[in-house]
Amino acid sequence: MAFDLENFLKSLQEAINYLPVTIKLTVVTFVFSLIIGSVIAIIRNYNIPLLSEFFAFFVTVYNGLPLMVALVIYNLLYMNYYSRIASFFHISKAISDISPIYVGYFALIMSSSCIYSETIRGALKSIDKLQYEAGYSIGLNKFQTLRRIIIPQLIPVALPGLTNNLVGTIKGSNLVSAIGILEVMGGAITPCAISYSYLEGYLAAAVVYWGFSAALEFLIKRGEHYGTRYRRSLA
C-alpha cells in the first residue's frame, strides 16, 4: 500500500483526455440554463399570471430534488420508454446507438435552470423600480427598458452569483458518470480497474477539476472589470 506516481500520471493523462467532455457538458448546460433561467426570472419578475405562479411552485419544488436522484430517475425512464416513443415517432435508431449524454444534459439543464433563475431573480430584485419608470418615462417600451436599462445593470450584480453557479455546474457534471458517461472523473478511474490504484485516480481527477474551476474563476474575475465598467465610471 503506497502512493504510486506512475499510476497517478496515467490517470492524469486519461483525465485530461476526457476534459473536453466535461467542458462540453459545462458550456452547453451553462448556456441553456442561463437562457431558460433568465426567462423564468423575468416571468416571475413581471408577475405574469399563471406562468409566474407555476414557475414559483416548480422552482421551489425542483430545488428540493438532488441532481443525483433526478439523473437516476430520468435515466430509468429513458431506458424504459425510449423504444415506445421512438416507434411512435417512427425513429429507427436503436437505444444503443444514442449516447446517454442527452439524458445528462437534460438533468443538468433542468436543475441548473432553477438555480440560475433564483440568482438572476435576486439580481433583478436589487434594481430599483425607478429605473423601470425612468425607461418608460422617456418612451421606451417594456422590452427596450429591459434590454437597454435593466440588463446592463443586472450583469455586474449577478456575476458573482453566476460564477458560483458555474463552478457548481462543473462539479455537478461529474455525476453523469453514474449513468455511464465518461468524463474527467470516469476517465481518471478507468486505468484503476486493472491496478486498483483508485486513490491515484481520484486524486488525478481532483487536480484536473481544481485546475479547471480555478482557471475559470480567474478568467471571470478578469471579466468582472469589463462587466462593471459602467459602474466604476459613476463612482
Next chain:
Amino acid sequence: MNEYFDSERFIEDIPKILPQLSVTFSIVGISIFLGTILGIIVAVLRIKNIPILHQILGIYISFMRGTPLLVQMMIAFYGIPLLIWNLFQININDWSPVVFVDIAFILNEGAFLGEIFRSSILAVDSIQTEAGYSIGMTKTQTFLRIVLPQSIRMILPSYGVDIIGVFQNTSLVFTVGGVLDIMGRAKTIGTATGHTLEAYLVVAFTFVIISLILRFVFYLINEKIRYESKIKVDKRKKHIENL
C-alpha cells in the same frame, strides 16, 4: 409486459426506505455540528492573517470549493486508510465506510461554512469591536460577546441554505460502497426485486418534502430574527397613523 410503474410497489417501498433516513440524518447532523466548529476555527484563523497558515487555509478552501464532493469522498475513502497506515502502522480498512464519508463531509463543510462565517464576521462594523475594547473587555470577550452574536444574525440565512445543501448532497454517499442511506437502500431494493423506479421515486419525494420542510423552518427562523426591519415598519406605521 406488465406495468412499469406500480403504485402498490411504490407504497410497499416506503416503509423499507424511510428507516434509512437515520443514516442520512446522522451524516447531516455530524457534518453540520463538527463542520460548524471547524468553520469557526477556519474563519477566525483566516481573519487573524497568520502568515503561512493563511496560505494553507486558502489552498484548503480553494480545493474544497473547486473539486466535486464525490471526488473528495472517494479520496477520503481510499486515502485516509493509506495515510493512517503509513503514519501509525494501524490498519483501519475494516472501519465502516460511513466514517470516511463523515470526514469528507466535515472537511467540505468546514471550508464552505468558514467562508460564510468569515464574511459575516467581517461584516460587523469595526466600531463594535472598538466599543468592546473601550469598556475594558479583552479580545476574546469582545469577540464572543459583541461580534459573534451580531454576526450570527447575518450567518443564519446562508447557514440554512447550506444545511439543505448538505442534506441533498447525502444523495451521493451511496456511491461509496456499503453506505446504506435512503439512496443506497433504493438501489438494493432495485437489485433484489428488479423494480427500481418506484424505490427511486420514494427517495425523490422524501428529498423534496424534507427540503421544503427545512426551507420553511429556516424561513420562520429568519423572520424571527429580523428585528430591525420590523421596528422600522412599526415606526413608519405609527408615523402614518399620527398624521
